Amino acid sequence: MKYLYSTCFASFVIEDSKIIDKIEFKDVLNKNKKLEKGLWIEQEEQLIKKHNPDAFIGFKIDDKIKLTPDLSLASDIEDKFRESNLKITQNKIKKSVTPDQLIIQCINTIEDLNQDTNRMVKRLREWYSLHDPETDENVSDHYAFVKTVINKVENKGLMGADLKEKDLNPIFDLANSTKSLFELRSRLTQYLEQSMNKVCPNITAVAGALIGAKLLQTAGSLKDMATMASSTIQLLGAEKALFRHLTTGALPPKYGYIHEHPLISKAKRSDHGRVARALADKISLASRVDYFKGDFIGDKYRTELEERFR
Amino acid sequence: MKEIFPGVFEKRKGRKRFLYTENLVVGETVYSERTIIRNRTEYRQWDPHKSKLAAAITKGLSQFNFGQGDSVLYLGSSTGTTVSHVSDIVKSKGRVFALDSAPRMMRELVFLARKRNNIIPILADAAHPKQYFHKIKLPDFLYQDIAQKHQAEVFLDNLKLVKNEGFGILCVKARSIDITKKPRIIFEEVRKKLEKHVKIVDKRLLKPFQKDHILFVCKKD
Numbered sequence: 001m002k003y004l005y006s007t008c009f010a011s012f013v014i015e016d017s018k019i020i021d022k023i024e025f026k027d028v029l030n031k032n033k034k035l036e037k038g039l040w041i042e043q044e045e046q047l048i049k050k051h052n053p054d055a056f057i058g059f060k061i062d063d064k065i066k067l068t069p070d071l072s073l074a075s076d077i078e079d080k081f082r083e084s085n086l087k088i089t090q091n092k093i094k095k096s097v098t099p100d101q102l103i104i105q106c107i108n109t110i111e112d113l114n115q116d117t118n119r120m121v122k123r124l125r126e127w128y129s130l131h132d133p134e135t136d137e138n139v140s141d142h143y144a145f146v147k148t149v150i151n152k153v154e155n156k157g158l159m160g161a162d163l164k165e166k167d168l169n170p171i172f173d174l175a176n177s178t179k180s181l182f183e184l185r186s187r188l189t190q191y192l193e194q195s196m197n198k199v200c201p202n203i204t205a206v207a208g209a210l211i212g213a214k215l216l217q218t219a220g221s222l223k224d225m226a227t228m229a230s231s232t233i234q235l236l237g238a239e240k241a242l243f244r245h246l247t248t249g250a251l252p253p254k255y256g257y258i259h260e261h262p263l264i265s266k267a268k269r270s271d272h273g274r275v276a277r278a279l280a281d282k283i284s285l286a287s288r289v290d291y292f293k294g295d296f297i298g299d300k301y302r303t304e305l306e307e308r309f310r
Numbered sequence: 311m312k313e314i315f316p317g318v319f320e321k322r323k324g325r326k327r328f329l330y331t332e333n334l335v336v337g338e339t340v341y342s343e344r345t346i347i348r349n350r351t352e353y354r355q356w357d358p359h360k361s362k363l364a365a366a367i368t369k370g371l372s373q374f375n376f377g378q379g380d381s382v383l384y385l386g387s388s389t390g391t392t393v394s395h396v397s398d399i400v401k402s403k404g405r406v407f408a409l410d411s412a413p414r415m416m417r418e419l420v421f422l423a424r425k426r427n428n429i430i431p432i433l434a435d436a437a438h439p440k441q442y443f444h445k446i447k448l449p450d451f452l453y454q455d456i457a458q459k460h461q462a463e464v465f466l467d468n469l470k471l472v473k474n475e476g477f478g479i480l481c482v483k484a485r486s487i488d489i490t491k492k493p494r495i496i497f498e499e500v501r502k503k504l505e506k507h508v509k510i511v512d513k514r515l516l517k518p519f520q521k522d523h524i525l526f527v528c529k530k531d
Contacts, residue, residue, distance in 0.1 A: 008445045036441045059440040078447065081405070082423075085430045085445055090420060092433045096413035246490055 002053040004044060008032050009084040010077075011043045013051045021051060028084045029091055099199045100222040106192045107213040113185040120178045121146060128171050131163045132156040143182050149175045202286035205298025206279070206305075207261060214257045215283065225284075226291035233287070234258065234280030258283070267309055275309050311348050316377030317399035318367065319353060321346075329356040329364050331398035335425050340394040354398065358519045361392040362455055362481045365519035372512045373527065375477035376451040381405040383449035385436040385468060386456035389418040390429070396453065397426050404428055407446045411435045437464050439471055446471070452478035457486040462503045469508060469530055476530050477511075480504070484522040493522040504528060 003014045008031075010024040023043040025031045034041050038059055047053070121142040128149055129136045134157040139145040150172065189210075196209040200222060203212040218236045219225035225233065235242050237256030245252040255276035258264060267275045282301040289297055311330070314320045319330040330346070330353035337352070339345060344355040358365040367374070376382055378401045387393045387408035397406050408423070409432045410416050416433045423429040434442040436456055452472050454465050465480045472478060482500050484493035504510055508528040516523040 006444050032444075035444050038440060059443055078405070081445070081447055082427070082430045085432055086420070086423065088445070089416060089431045089433045093413045093417055093420070096433075243489065 001055065002051055003055050003057050004047060004051075004053040005057040006035060006041070006044055007081065008035065008088060009080045011041070011047055013047050013053055014057075021047060023047060028087055032084075032088050098221065099195065100216055103192065103195055103199060103213055104217045104221075106188055106195070107210075107217050110185060110188050110192065113181060113188070117142065117178060117181050117185065120174065120181070124149065124171070124174055124178060127174070130161055131168065131171070132160045134160070143179075146175050146179045146182065150179060200287065200290040201296055202289045202294075202298035202301070203283060205296075206282050206286045206301050207258065211257055211260055212283075218257070222287065222291050225287045228284060228287075230277075230281040230284035233284045234276055255280075263305060263309055271309070278305060278308065311353075315367070315374035317401070318356075318374065327368060329358070329367060330354060331356055331395045334398050334402065334428070338425060340422060341389075341391050354395070356395050361395065362516055362520055362523060362525060363392050363453070363479070364395070365516045365523075366479075366514045366525045368519070369514045369516065371514055371525075371527070375527070376400065379403040380450040381447050382407065382451045382453060383446060383468065383471065384408045385452070385454040385464070386410060387419055387431075388412075388415045390422040392453075392455070393419070393429060394422060394426065397428050400428060402428055405430060405447060407432060407449065409434055409436055409442065436468065439467055443471065448473050450476055452476070454479070455481040455483075457483050459487055461487065462500045465528075466504070466507050469528070472530055474530065478508070478528045478530065480526045480528065481516075482524045482526065484524075493524075497524045500524075501526070507531075 001015070002020075005012045005014055009028055010022050012019050013021040023046060025043065031041055031043075125136045125145065132152070135145065135148055135152070139148050192213055193204075193209040196204040196212055200212060200216070203215070206212075207215065215233060215236050216222060216225060218239075219228060219233075235253055235256050236258075238253040239256075241250075241253035244250050254273040255264065258276055258279055259272075261279060263279055264272055264275050282305055286298050286301060289295075312320050317331055319332070321328045321330065333345065333352040333354045339354065341360070343357060346353050346355070356364040358368040377399060380400050381404060382396055382400060384393055384396060384406055387410045390408065393406055393408050397404075400406060406429045408419055408429055410419065411434065413433060416431060419429070419431045423431045430446075432442055432445050434445070436454070437458065437460070449472050452465070452468055454461070454468065456464065458464060461480065461482055465478065469476075469478050480500075482497060484491075484496040487496050487500075501510065501513070504526060508530055510526055511529050512527040514525045516525060
C-alpha cells in the first residue's frame with residue numbers, strides 16, 4: 001500500500017512504513033492555512049500524479065481519520081515538526097491581536113487608576129489636614145482638592161499645625177503625583193472613547209463608551225460578545241449573583257454593568273428589569289453589526305429605546 | 311529518593327511525600343518551584359496543588375503509561391506548569407505536542423518551548439483535530455485537561471489520533487460541564503460515556519488538591 005501523508009512542513013509518499021518520496025514546503029505559513037481547512041495543496045497533487053498512492057493519511061476526503069503509520073522518521077525530519085510549529089504558532093499569536101484587545105487593556109487600566117487615585121487622595125486628605133483641615137472640609141471633589149493643595153496660598157485656619165517647609169514638601173510631592181494620575185486617566189478615557197467609536201461604533205452609540213468597554217472586557221472579545229445571547233449581555237458583570245441564583249436558588253439578578261446606563265437609572269424602580277431587557281437586546285444587536293462590519297445603525301436603536309421608555 | 315514511575319521520583323519526610331522530576335534544563339526553573347540536587351542531578355519539585363497529574367500520583371495512581379522517548383499529545387497546556395514536568399519525564403528524545411486555544415497562554419508556552427527542545431507549541435482548538443492533525447507526530451500518549459463542556463467527547467475524538475493500544479489521561483472538571491449538578495453524578499455520566507469506547511484502567515478523585523476534579527486513565531482498544 002502506498003500512502004500520501006502531509007505534515008505541516010512537507011508532503012510524503014510512504015510505502016511499507018518507509019518514505020519513498022517527499023516534497024518540502026518553502027512557504028510553511030501559507031501551506032498550513034490550506035491544510036488546516038482540509039484543502040488540497042499543489043505539492044500533494046504533484047505527488048499523486050507521480051506515484052498514484054492508494055490512500056491518504058489524515059482528514060481530507062471525509063471527516064473520518066486514518067492514522068499515521070508508526071514511522072521511524074530520521075531525527076532531522078522530527079526536528080522539523082518543532083521548527084515549523086514554532087514558526088506557525090508565533091505567527092498565529094502575532095495575528096491574534098485585535099483592536100478590541102487594546103480597548104480591554106485600556107478599560108482595565110482606567111479601572112485600576114480609579115482605585116489608585118481614590119486611595120491616594122484619601123491619604124493626601126489625611127496627611128494635608130494636619131497642616132490645613134479647612135480645605136478638606138470645603139472641597140469635596142477629589143480632583144479639585146488635589147489642585148487646591150498644589151496651588152494653595154498660605155491660609156490655614158485655626159486648627160492646622162505650623163509645619164516647616166521640609167515636612168510640607170513630601171505632601172506636595174504626593175499631590176503632584178496624584179494630579180498626574182488624574183490627568184493620565186482623563187487622557188486614557190479620551191483615547192478609549194475614540195477607539196470605541198472606531199472599533200465598535202454601534203455598541204458605543206447604544207451603551208456609551210465606558211459601559212460598552214466594560215461589557216467587552218467581561219465578554220472577552222468582540223467576537224465572543226457578538227455570539228452571546230442578549231440575556232447573557234444583560235447579566236455581564238452580575239456573575240456572582242447569577243451563579244448564586246443557579247446554585248442556591250436565590251433570586252436572579254436583573255442587570256449587570258448596564259445598570260449604570262442613564263436609561264435604566266432614570267427609569268422607575270419597577271421598570272428597571274424591563275428596560276434592562278430591552279437595552280441588552282439592542283446592545284447585542286449592535287455588537288453583531290460591529291463584529292460583522294455592518295453599516296452604522298446604533299443611533300436608530302438608541303432613539304427607539306428612548307422613545308419607548310420616555 | 312525513590313523512582314516510583316519512570317522519570318518520577320519520590321522523597322518521604324515523615325508522613326509527607328514530595329514528588330520530583332529530573333530537570334531537563336539544569337539551573338532553570340519554570341514557575342519558581344523548588345529544586346534539589348542529589349548525586350549531581352538536579353530535580354524539580356512537583357507540586358500537587360498546582361498540577362493535576364502530580365495530585366493524581368500523590369493520591370496513589372496505579373499506573374503511569376508513558377516515559378522516556380515517548381511522544382505525548384497534551385491538550386490544554388495553559389502556561390506549561392504540568393507540561394514542563396511531562397517534558398522532564400519524556401526527556402530530550404521524547405516530544406510533547408502542547409495544544410492550547412488561548413493566544414495569551416500560548417505566549418508563555420512559546421517562551422518555555424524555546425528553552426526546552428522537546429516541547430512543540432501549537433495554537434489550536436482541541437475540539438477540532440482536523441485543524442492540527444498534520445502538525446503532530448503519531449502520539450504514544452494523550453493527556454487532556456481542558457475546561458470545556460464537552461470534555462469527554464473531545465477526549466474520545468483525540469484518542470483516535472493516538473497509536474493502537476495507547477493510553478490516555480482525562481482530567482474532568484465537573485464545574486465546567488454543569489455547575490448545577492452534583493460532581494459525583496457528572497463523574498458517573500462521564501465514566502459511562504468513556505466505557506462505551508475505551509477501557510478505564512484507573513480513576514482518582516483529586517480531592518483535596520483540586521476541587522470537583524477526577525482523573526481517568528483509559529486504554530485504547
